[in-house]
Amino acid sequence: MRLATRIEDLPPYLFLDISRKIEQQRAKGVKIISFGIGDPDLPTPRHVVDRIREAAQEPANHRYPETDGLPALRESISDWYKKRFGVTLDPAKEVLPLIGSKEGIGHMSFCLINPGDIALVPTPGYPVYSVSTILAGGVPYYLPLLENNNFLPDLASIPDEIIERAKVLWLNYPNNPTGAVVDLDFFRQVVKFANRHDIIVCHDAPYTEVAFDGYQPPSFLEADGAKAVGVEFHTLSKTYNMTGWRVGMAVGNSSLIDALTRIKSNLDSGIPQAIQYAAIRALEGPRDCIDDHNAVYQRRRDLIIDSLSRMGFEVKPPKASLYIWTKLPSGESSASFAARLIEDTGVVVTPGIGYGEGGEGYIRFSLTISDSDLIEGLNRLEKWYAASKRRNL
Numbered sequence: 583m584r585l586a587t588r589i590e591d592l593p594p595y596l597f598l599d600i601s602r603k604i605e606q607q608r609a610k611g612v613k614i615i616s617f618g619i620g621d622p623d624l625p626t627p628r629h630v631v632d633r634i635r636e637a638a639q640e641p642a643n644h645r646y647p648e649t650d651g652l653p654a655l656r657e658s659i660s661d662w663y664k665k666r667f668g669v670t671l672d673p674a675k676e677v678l679p680l681i682g683s684k685e686g687i688g689h690m691s692f693c694l695i696n697p698g699d700i701a702l703v704p705t706p707g708y709p710v711y712s713v714s715t716i717l718a719g720g721v722p723y724y725l726p727l728l729e730n731n732n733f734l735p736d737l738a739s740i741p742d743e744i745i746e747r748a749k750v751l752w753l754n755y756p757n758n759p760t761g762a763v764v765d766l767d768f769f770r771q772v773v774k775f776a777n778r779h780d781i782i783v784c785h786d787a788p789y790t791e792v793a794f795d796g797y798q799p800p801s802f803l804e805a806d807g808a809k810a811v812g813v814e815f816h817t818l819s820k821t822y823n824m825t826g827w828r829v830g831m832a833v834g835n836s837s838l839i840d841a842l843t844r845i846k847s848n849l850d851s852g853i854p855q856a857i858q859y860a861a862i863r864a865l866e867g868p869r870d871c872i873d874d875h876n877a878v879y880q881r882r883r884d885l886i887i888d889s890l891s892r893m894g895f896e897v898k899p900p901k902a903s904l905y906i907w908t909k910l911p912s913g914e915s916s917a918s919f920a921a922r923l924i925e926d927t928g929v930v931v932t933p934g935i936g937y938g939e940g941g942e943g944y945i946r947f948s949l950t951i952s953d954s955d956l957i958e959g960l961n962r963l964e965k966w967y968a969a970s971k972r973r974n975l
């Protein structure tokens with residue numbers, strides 16, 4: 583059997599070692615406590631699930647959906663953007679529902695990348711930006727997100743010959759995994775950069791609604807001229823605890839939306855209609871469920887920050903996202919630290935190297951863990967860390 587080389591060119595799956603260690607510990611009867619995956623543990627709001635149940639009974643919803651979604655869904659996405667960000671979107675041309683935003687992000691590279699083209703990709707970062715670039719025959723050029731630059735890319739440092747070959751700049755704020763946020767002024771500078779160098783901007787924005795202390799993250803499309811240079815991806819996954827239902831959206835530049843619709847119409851047949859109706863109910867429904875979820879995450883954030891501070895980690899509470907990103911004080915590799923932690927305690931954290939070279943030396947804690955597990959996990963971690971420090975003295 584001979585597979586395509588693009589399969590061989592894929593980067594290795596960096597969490598394989600961690601998955602094996604988890605299995606080994608489980609087999610020994612250890613209760614695993616995971617700060618690993620960013621997948622909301624809280625359920626989808628009741629009114630949304632009720633709508634899926636209702637819509638599932640309708641025979642009209644048992645048939646093929648349209649790739650570009652129900653007009654009513656496109657309209658409620660447009661209304662939601664207007665209400666939340668003051669951004670005006672034409673529901674016919676500037677909005678495309680997605681089978682989760684991951685799907686749209688992956689397919690977007692096939693709209694933009696010719697063989698040999700460069701995509702500017704942050705490191706650390708969500709792996710789909712670089713992997714879809716590679717699958718489309720392109721080459722990722724990695725932009726380090728450094729803590730001393732507030733985890734922003736340094737666009738001025740990109741060499742001219744790279745900029746010439748670059749087709750697209752991928753960004754993600756509030757950021758996974760670093761938890762960093764940006765203000766509208768940063769997005770204005772990005773629009774300038776995109777215009778100056780004829781580069782398309784794809785902003786991945788799944789965490790604009792997961793924010794704390796009253797902070798409201800901006801949309802890229804709020805920056806003047808953003809719609810002329812790019813698109814934004816959003817998703818109901820994190821906003822409404824709907825990761826399992828698979829529904830997201832691309833919004834912005836009509837030529838890019840059109841290209842993505844054309845690629846998708848040849849590869850998928852859209853989002854099951856009952857789920858589209860549920861998405862409409864979520865987007866048009868009350869926002870207090872979002873506030874309730876954020877209050878839970880904020881409490882968990884503070885518990886983790888307190889614990890890490892007691893242990894001597896330097897860590898600031900993030901204003902948004904589901905993650906706490908912290909530098910290992912010891913200089914140990916992130917994979918080795920995470921492996922030792924599982925073996926010794928059954929506690930799982932994500933090693934930063936899983937998000938690319940720029941993540942080395944860091945670990946990520948996710949806030950999507952039940953309160954009781956979180957408290958037990960932090961207890962185990964603190965005891966273990968104190969003991970291993972004593973051993974090293």
Ligand SMILES: *Cc1c(COP(=O)(O)O)cnc(C)c1O
Pocket residue numbers: 620681682683684685708754758786788816817818819820825829830
């Ligand atoms: C969760 C996540 C996504 C994907 O969400 P979908 O469930 O596919 O909509 C995309 N980007 C980032 C950075 C994420 O953390």
